[in-house]
Amino acid sequence: MPNRLANESSPYLRQHADNPVDWYPWGEEAFRVARETDRPILLSVGYSTCHWCHVMAHESFEDPEIAALMNEWFVNVKVDREERPDVDSVYMTALQAMTGQGGWPMTIFLTPEGKPFFAGTYFPPVDAHGRPSFRRVLEAVHRAWVNDRAKVIESAEHVAAELQRFAAAPAASRGTAGEDVLARAVDGLRAIFDPEWGGFGSAPKFPSPPTLEFLLVHHARREHAGQPDPGPWFMVRETLRQMATGGIYDQLGGGFARYAVDARWVVPHFEKMLYDNVQLLRLYAAAWQIDRDPLWARVVRETAAYLQRELLAPEGGFYAAQDADSEGIEGKFYVWTLEELRRMLGADADFAAAAFGVSAEGNFFDPHHPELTGRNVLTRRYDPSELAERFGLAPTQVDEKVDELRQRLYRARLERVPPATDEKVLASWNGLAVAAFAEAGRIFGDEGFVEVARRTARFLREAMWTGSQLLHVYKDGRARVAGLLEDYAYVGLGLVSLYQATGELEWLRWARELWHVLLERFRDGTAGGFFETPRDGEALLLRQKPLFDAATPSGNGAAGQLAWWLGRYFGDDEALRVADEVVGLLGADLARAPNGLGALLTVAELLLAPHEELAIIGPREDRRPFERVAAERYRPWLVLAPADEGAGLPLLAGRAAAPAPHGAAAFFCVDFACELPATTPEELARQLRR
Template sequence: MPNRLSGETSPYLLQHAENPVDWYPWGDEAFAKAREEDKPVLLSVGYSTCHWCHVMAHESFESHEIAGLMNEHFVNIKVDREERPDIDGVYMTAVQALTGQGGWPMTVFLTPDKKPFFAGTYFPPEDAHGRPGFPRLLQTINATWDERREDIVNSAESISDQLAEASGRAVPEEAFDPTVAASAVQAMLRSADEVWGGFGTAPKFPAPANLEFLLGRAARADEPEQAAIRTMLERTLWGMASGGMYDQIGGGFARYSVDVQWLVPHFEKMLYDNAALARVYLHAFQIFGDPAHERVVRETLTYLEREMLHEDGGFYSAQDADSEGIEGKFFLWTTAQVEGLLGEDAEAFNQIFGVTHEGNFYDPHNPELIGRNVLSRRTDPFPAANTSPERIEGWRRTLFEARSERIPPQTDDKVLTSWNGLALAVFAEAARVFGDAHLREIAERNARFVRERMWSNGALLHTCKDGVARIEGMLEDYAYYGLGLIELYQLTGDREHLDWANELLDVIVARFHDDEGGAFFETAEGAEELLFRQKPRFDQATPSAGASTAQLALMLQRYGLRTDGEAIAREVVAGVQGLILNAATGFGATLQVIDLLASPSRELAIVGAPEARAPLERVAAGRFLPGLALAPAAEPNGIPLLEGRESSEGGATAWLCENMACQLPAGSPDELARQLTETFPAIPDQPPEASP
């Protein structure tokens, strides 16, 4: 019999709608019941594509015996972390404070007034791996609640007070220190894997915000570690794209690698990872000119369009790791399967893509996967004369078509404004870099979708499912989507995109700013009151929303639309500057802001009819120019950067400026290229040519 989750729209909550657990969605009803029945609350937080969430659901939440314990002794609340990142953020902070680590599924026990007193992540159905079995844990918590209530309440009060104090701490009054970024470069290089790239050990996450920071440093002529940074980046980009974390058949990246070699992934695919990593590879292509980077960008965007795009323009959130209840089954291959599809070509394919009879994937829970392989592409791609690039592509298509007949992983089809902002940014920028009209159409359609479906009465909504938008927008929604709109403006020259980005920042300043302590809260003024209003400081899987707000403010000031952009950015940086050197890899987005603040403001106005502007725009598009405010327009349209800029009769003219002081007008691609090379001396003299 369906429980209370059956009326929800979240795919994750609906996955639990048939559980015997008496689940409540987050809301007043659940906490009122806890107070009325004098029971603690069991809060379970996860997301639809989380493998270990599925495991705990199957082992515990589908068990009538365990559900009986939960229903008898607790009020049980289920939350989708993607739908409610505010709730997830507050209680994940508690989990990390109590246990020293975090992850999903998140399991937190609360008093009826929402205060945490015990927390963890995954618990097995029986004692195992140093973790108590979930039934034993439930019985222990219940007994402690009955016998030591005062201790629990006092502990919960103390934990909540400490978390609230830490979150509400005022921004320290310390001077802006641009040298923090150079020190962070050293720290990142020390933590880098010198063999496979990336940071740290297994499990290994891609950390795109850190890679973007290092790309910016790699493009600077004054960077003393430029050679080491470029080596690290090329090693990392090759490692990820050649390993199993990248889908060698269908394109797109899995969430992370379980090993240091980027070989065996955790197979779920997230919109935010693929948008951010496609952009990393796009910028790497601009710097290094490697066609392999272009291929990754195009294949990843093709994957997002093919499998994650709503027909009206919004992007879905994620795809599951599991199919037919088994993690990775959809993506794995045996030698026999390859031989059955490719015949005598199978030997060459297996050599190129690392397929062996023994297999490279092991799952002790699923012996049927013995001998299965995650595809990688790490050997000489041309071991024999007959393995031309065209033949390899033909083999990939054959396997892709065969794989399409398998039962695919489920797609979480809710549309999140924040993650769509990341997707908008890369589709718009890639359309500009590649001169691709189809990518442009996807970007413009996405902006229309969000404007029409998720923007209401001057405010963004966070999520849209089945045509219904709901949940008040959070800081990440405004900041990420605002940055995406700036990329769309730089592509189209359509001022409405820039004006909307500025309007989003107006809302941020009015409703998210901490007027007493400085910086920005994750939730808006007047939003649902949780334990405390959290401020996003660190990067998580996505960039810090505070740092993204700072980037948005700086860019809008460079267009001349604001005067407070630098002050906003400095305030955000001041809130975390003292933390960066203790954990540099947690602050990639903030480090990008520090570099923007420490560099001159650079602007490029290109005025003329679209067809006349195109050659000049291509010159700029081929180069990685971080922080450049690009303003393409047919004529001056009220944007201060374009004031007084008139093109030559029937032609187009470019003005390259620094802190609004401009060089002589450039009327030819060669002249603009010369100016850009002098202004950004580390960029390639001859930018890479994108394939048609």
């Protein structure tokens, strides 16, 4: 008989609806029952595409004996971290403080007041890997609750007090983040960069898009100032190249997996997240502006195609993710044996094996599924001249041959059982998607990409915006859960990018509306910065102020970037002051942990960037040649204002399109001094090169 989770909209919660565990969703009912029955809360947090969440569910939550203990001794609460990132963030902070580790599934025991006293992640069904069995954990926590209640309560109170102290707002400013701070941040990243395989640190390796974006902006700004430093671009370029040719990138279907378990980016954890793919789409498009490497363009096209094919919802908006598992086995959909290649490709199998790094031994091993031994995650790290000589081809034929075989293998893979898709739509991640498709469309002159961004923004406005607040999640025709800082900041930034790609002022005006909500409901007017949750939101154990990036930009980093853009577009000095204030929350300390502070470091870069504005006025078709010129180079600080007429923004006021035959005119200003109007794209190109 299904439990309470059968009535939830979250795909992750529904995955547990048939467990024998008496699960409650997060809410007052669970805490009321805990108080009335004098039982602690067992809080389990995960997400639908999490491999180890599936493993623990199968091993423990589907076990009737374990479920009976859980039901007798605890009030069991299941949370989808993507649906309730605020709840996840609070208790992940607790987990990290109590154990020094983090990750999912997150398993935390709480008092009926929500205060944590014991925490962990995955627990196996029997003692293994240095971890106690889940049964032993349940028994130990129950004994402590029954026999040593005073110590448990004392521990919970201590943890809660420490968390409150940790979350206390820092001083209003810890100084500025000038050139010396940014240079030290780059040096800090250099120190942990892997020059052979790209990325930062050793295995496991994560893409870290906010860090890579900071390095791109720093590179561009220093080069523009005539003080080039090749290091930042080298770090970005090598990371993007090794990811694009490694197994973390789906060499058949496009798109990136969550992270790689090895230093060479070969073997991933196979879930594909919307947020990773759209952030990387932006980065590869920006990289193409810098050096025109055809690899970057290919990755942009393939990743955009993957996103539209697999994650774009029919009604608009993008779904959250695709699972790592299919048929209960992680990666089964994606891996290949040499024998499979020979069976499917015949005489071309040896060429394909050399091109895609396939061997009889395999490069993928899962100790839980030894039957996958001998399977391979496909890579694309061949030398074209070497393959050409070995197989008697002209070097120019190699890539064509690889692409032909890629398509054949992709079609064969379609016959397999695919991973499940988490079909909830999250406002925050869709904001990142709007930015990615708008910017890729502007850079590559692809109106199809721009239309995807426009359609997604319309969906967010029509389905997830009430007129006064954003809602966080949409599923089954209904939007719910009050929007968080990241929802407003990411959507706002996406709308800025969409305006730049279209000249449609409605998007910039909506971004400003979202900004005003942030100021009113999220800002800390005393110590500066923004809280994760609104002041009138649900009261949790902590009200946090997110400064550090995760896989996505920190809420304060994204809000600071939005403040900078809107300040520049609307001549809003207060918004620019808020951007500076957000950087000042850490100030010089930004250089201490640069791999977790990329979004805030990018705000600091923008505050030091050239003051460049470019208004392009005229009918859309006449503007296009000028807009293509503006998109040729990576200028992440350029305040681009395309418009049909000279109205609606301060930098458009009093300016007009050129008379026929030109139809459009461009007005380029640097540090408050303007060039003569450019009435041809060639003249604009000359002005931008000066």
